[in-house]
Amino acid sequence: MRQKLVVGNWKLHGGLLENQGLLNRLKQELHDLLGVDAAVCLPYVYLFQAQALLQDSSIAWGAQNVSQYTEGAFTSCISAKMVAEFGCSYTIIGHSERRALKLESNQVATKRMLNALHAGLTPIFCVGETLDERDGDMAELIVRNQMLNVVYGLDDEAFALAKKFNMVIAYEPVWAIGTGEHASPDQAQRMHAFIRMMIAERDRDFADQIRIVYGGSMTPQNAHSLLSMPDIDGGLLGRAALVAEDFIEICKIASRCYQQKKVFQEPMAAVPVFEA
Numbered sequence: 001m002r003q004k005l006v007v008g009n010w011k012l013h014g015g016l017l018e019n020q021g022l023l024n025r026l027k028q029e030l031h032d033l034l035g036v037d038a039a040v041c042l043p044y045v046y047l048f049q050a051q052a053l054l055q056d057s058s059i060a061w062g063a064q065n066v067s068q069y070t071e072g073a074f075t076s077c078i079s080a081k082m083v084a085e086f087g088c089s090y091t092i093i094g095h096s097e098r099r100a101l102k103l104e105s106n107q108v109a110t111k112r113m114l115n116a117l118h119a120g121l122t123p124i125f126c127v128g129e130t131l132d133e134r135d136g137d138m139a140e141l142i143v144r145n146q147m148l149n150v151v152y153g154l155d156d157e158a159f160a161l162a163k164k165f166n167m168v169i170a171y172e173p174v175w176a177i178g179t180g181e182h183a184s185p186d187q188a189q190r191m192h193a194f195i196r197m198m199i200a201e202r203d204r205d206f207a208d209q210i211r212i213v214y215g216g217s218m219t220p221q222n223a224h225s226l227l228s229m230p231d232i233d234g235g236l237l238g239r240a241a242l243v244a245e246d247f248i249e250i251c252k253i254a255s256r257c258y259q260q261k262k263v264f265q266e267p268m269a270a271v272p273v274f275e276a
């Protein structure tokens, strides 16, 4: 059964002192949580600090992007190999803020993902539609288009790496990011099932294994209804990742949802029959 995954995307937030407080709190509270992997994706400059503070903990860390280049005269770029040296397990790829602000295309996102895989990182590949696209009944078309490079654009070697390093897909409807408005559990479940179906077009086993997480105004208040959906395997959190209590609470909710699903999926013990 798929473990839940809760990842904090810190975006452009943090400072040495406040990071220390937040990471230490997470470390104290998030151990021995059944069925949940927790991770934080911080700005590059704090990866060293994350490595120092988290290396003996059950919390993983990662970057928010990696370059599409591996090496060379590319001022300000940071390669996948570099972040891997800081003990990162994950990197976010193709976040809608990158796609919107930096005009990152699907092709560039795919190159970044390939570099991440070759460096042994787990890419968290983000997809999601804007409000106009959803209102225009194009949400599935847009997500399908974003997923095409992942499903069909990777050659067999790269696809094998995606499986080996447990690539993650994050469904993040753009209209739900940072707005306080989240996709309804049914809306999100439908899209997650659609994404899983697309992956099954290429590899049925991987479709069963891959974790598809939801991002977009997830809070402790809405996490249970989202995380108890069958195809929602976790959350990619923005604002809630910066508040220790919220991040911890969402991880605990994810653990409960995992355990409820496990009980539901396990065969029922035989009911004893008593003779009258």
Ligand code: 13P
Residues within 6 Å of the ligand: 009, 095, 172, 176, 177, 178, 179, 180, 215, 216, 217, 218, 236, 237, 238, 239, 240
């Ligand atoms: P919010 O949780 O702040 O909506 O951000 C979601 C997100 O963009 C995570 O990558």
